[in-house]
Amino acid sequence: MVMKTITRVLLVAGLAFGTTGIANAKDAPKTLMGASGQALADTCAGCHGTDGSSGGPGTPSIGGLSKAYIVDLMKGFKSGDIPSTIMGRIAKGYNADEIGKLAVFFSGQKFAAAKQKFDATKVAAGKKSHEKYCEKCHADGGVNIEDDTGRLAGQWSPYVKESIAAFMSGARPMTRKMKKRMKKLHAKGGDAAFEELMAYYASQQ
Amino acid sequence: MSKKIDRRSFIRSAGAATAAAGVIGMPSLALGAGKKVVVVGGGTGGATAAKYLKRADPSIEVTLIEPNKTYYTCYLSNVYVIGGGKGIDSIGHGYDGLKKHGVKVVHDYVTGIDAKTKKITTKGGATIDYDRCIVSPGIDFKWESTPGYDEAASGTIAHAWKAGAQTAMLRKQLEEMKDGGTFLMAPPPNPFRCPPGPYERAAQVAGYFKKHKPKSKVLILDPKGKFSKFGLFKQAWSKLYGFKEGSDDGMIVWRGTPKGSDDNKIVKVDVAGKSIETGFGSEKGDVLNIIPAQKAGKIAFAAGLTKGDWCPVNLRTFESTIHKDIYVIGDAAAAKGLPKSGYAANSEAKVAAAAVAASLAGKDAPVPAYVNTCYSIAGPGYGFSVAAVYRLKEDGSKVQKVSGGLTPSNASKGVLASEETYAHSWYKNITNDIFG
Numbered sequence: 198m199v200m201k202t203i204t205r206v207l208l209v210a211g212l213a214f215g216t217t218g219i220a221n222a223k224d225a226p227k228t229l230m231g232a233s234g235q236a237l238a239d240t241c242a243g244c245h246g247t248d249g250s251s252g253g254p255g256t257p258s259i260g261g262l263s264k265a266y267i268v269d270l271m272k273g274f275k276s277g278d279i280p281s282t283i284m285g286r287i288a289k290g291y292n293a294d295e296i297g298k299l300a301v302f303f304s305g306q307k308f309a310a311a312k313q314k315f316d317a318t319k320v321a322a323g324k325k326s327h328e329k330y331c332e333k334c335h336a337d338g339g340v341n342i343e344d345d346t347g348r349l350a351g352q353w354s355p356y357v358k359e360s361i362a363a364f365m366s367g368a369r370p371m372t373r374k375m376k377k378r379m380k381k382l383h384a385k386g387g388d389a390a391f392e393e394l395m396a397y398y399a400s401q402q
Numbered sequence: 403m404s405k406k407i408d409r410r411s412f413i414r415s416a417g418a419a420t421a422a423a424g425v426i427g428m429p430s431l432a433l434g435a436g437k438k439v440v441v442v443g444g445g446t447g448g449a450t451a452a453k454y455l456k457r458a459d460p461s462i463e464v465t466l467i468e469p470n471k472t473y474y475t476c477y478l479s480n481v482y483v484i485g486g487g488k489g490i491d492s493i494g495h496g497y498d499g500l501k502k503h504g505v506k507v508v509h510d511y512v513t514g515i516d517a518k519t520k521k522i523t524t525k526g527g528a529t530i531d532y533d534r535c536i537v538s539p540g541i542d543f544k545w546e547s548t549p550g551y552d553e554a555a556s557g558t559i560a561h562a563w564k565a566g567a568q569t570a571m572l573r574k575q576l577e578e579m580k581d582g583g584t585f586l587m588a589p590p591p592n593p594f595r596c597p598p599g600p601y602e603r604a605a606q607v608a609g610y611f612k613k614h615k616p617k618s619k620v621l622i623l624d625p626k627g628k629f630s631k632f633g634l635f636k637q638a639w640s641k642l643y644g645f646k647e648g649s650d651d652g653m654i655v656w657r658g659t660p661k662g663s664d665d666n667k668i669v670k671v672d673v674a675g676k677s678i679e680t681g682f683g684s685e686k687g688d689v690l691n692i693i694p695a696q697k698a699g700k701i702a703f704a705a706g707l708t709k710g711d712w713c714p715v716n717l718r719t720f721e722s723t724i725h726k727d728i729y730v731i732g733d734a735a736a737a738k739g740l741p742k743s744g745y746a747a748n749s750e751a752k753v754a755a756a757a758v759a760a761s762l763a764g765k766d767a768p769v770p771a772y773v774n775t776c777y778s779i780a781g782p783g784y785g786f787s788v789a790a791v792y793r794l795k796e797d798g799s800k801v802q803k804v805s806g807g808l809t810p811s812n813a814s815k816g817v818l819a820s821e822e823t824y825a826h827s828w829y830k831n832i833t834n835d836i837f838g
Contacts, residue, residue, distance in 0.1 A: 226802050228793035232771040239454070239752045240773035243745050243832040244824070252830040255823035282809070282820050283775070283789050290791025290805030355823050
């Protein structure tokens with residue numbers, strides 16, 4: 198009974214909130230909607246490269262990522278659940294339909310592996326760690342994105358490094374399975390293990 | 403089975419029809435079926451437009467007319483050249499990339515655009531026909547805003563607001579300056595190209611001084627009371643260079659002009675004496691940098707595309723509201739709501755290219771999308787940004803910001819360092835998007 202009441206209260210509150218949201222939207226200036234995926238995606242090129250192929254050194258390539266992954270990321274940036282320097286400010290400008298269009302566009306592009314420097318002496322150890330801790334979801338050495346995971350092989354190292362830091366600090370949420378494995382790897386090899394992983398991913402060009 | 407045959411025979415006859423149409427279509431194409439676009443100006447806006455026209459429709463004949471063989475970007479010129487001493491090649495870009503996309507690049511200077519006859523005339527004596535013309539002339543200076551400082555004087559005192567030789571000269575003068583000297587800068591009044599630029603420059607010069615000439619000063623005489631990324635710059639200046647607002651202590655001193663006053667507006671420049679007289683008094687410097695007030699580039703005036711200082715445009719297409727079939731993009735356009743930034747010029751160029759391609763195909767202009775992202779680097783490991791996503795207001799009156807904002811003032815060291823890395827990525831990716 199109590200449960201029911203609480204649910205009802207939440208529902209009503211949610212509804213009220215929803216209505217306020219609509220009222221605000223009405224006050225906002227009406228803008229022309231319906232830009233194509235291409236038109237929307239072309240505005241991303243200045244930072245992420247033409248068709249999402251980044252020349253680095255920091256901004257990740259987004260062309261050729263999984264559609265669901267892009268949607269999740271954009272939603273996370275928008276809500277603030279995924280930390281970012283700038284993407285949170287930008288993602289708020291897109292509604293679900295537009296995020297969907299962007300995801301369709303970029304997932305349809307070819308992923309361009311980064312041409313970057315890496316510590317060749319760390320690659321073998323990184324490969325070993327990857328196979329033990331990461332390969333199950335980030336298959337084929339971090340190339341495969343069929344499980345709607347992020348692309349690791351060939352992604353820009355500074356970005357991978359920043360993402361690992363965000364995961365490890367708890368600022369960026371991860372699945373229980375990933376959390377367990379990341380912690381295990383860190384407990385065993387420390388930050389050096391992550392450096393080795395990054396060298397392995399960067400070596401795949 | 404019968405279906406299969408039907409389809410196959412349909413394809414065969416359709417193929418024959420296409421071939422026939424091709425033969426018949428040929429002569430009209432050879433005579434010019436109305437797909438000639440001439441882009442005037444090979445800077446950020448023009449080069450982007452040329453490339454994206456070819457991307458939109460490779461059958462469009464795109465000619466880009468630009469006098470210089472190398473374009474030097476204004477953005478990152480403070481960081482790479484003036485502060486960083488990496489040399490002018492670090493911000494130079496050629497046109498081979500555009501040629502690979504099928505753009506015909508002509509190195510000449512456009513002297514006239516006749517909207518009635520749709521003909522362009524050049525200094526080199528050429529006359530070029532167009533069906534659509536995209537004009538991206540950048541800025542010109544209002545020399546009358548800086549009495550005593552004119553184009554001839556810019557041979558010894560840099561504005562360095564059109565990158566290239568000017569940028570290199572400013573760096574050389576800073577290198578030659580004795581320790582304990584003053585870098586005296588006069589930023590322009592609004593509106594002007596790259597609103598955070600003068601303040602990033604101040605930080606970059608201070609960064610160079612801190613390392614090589616620690617007794618030197620940066621003195622800014624500003625005709626404005628505030629500026630782009632105001633809080634973030636003041637914070638960075640004080641953290642890195644001992645800036646104290648309203649005080650002459652610290653390496654950077656900024657003297658603003660409150661609204662309604664004309665304290666630090668330039669009254670007179672003494673080029674030989676290296677001093678600037680303002681409504682407040684006279685200041686002497688060892689290296690001067692004067693950035694005059696701005697207006698649209700020369701050709702915009704010559705072609706009758708201006709109203710006041712800038713070019714009014716339809717914000718959905720960037721077609722001039724004065725002359726049909728001529729589009730104006732970049733700093734010269736009155737792109738209500740968008741800043742005069744490199745990223746905005748790149749974004750406007752894509753909107754214009756899509757609109758021109760649609761218009762040549764007899765279609766309506768597509769719904770536009772615009773973004774601006776602008777990074778500033780105040781010192782090593784210290785970057786910050788402003789970003790915005792825009793849409794066109796339904797009544798077409800304005801490019802409306804729908805999200806965005808500044809790096810938060812409480813951003814951690816890690817965030818500021820990441821933003822610096824992203825600033826370098828921004829440069830690599832946007833210049834490749836434009837010229838690559």
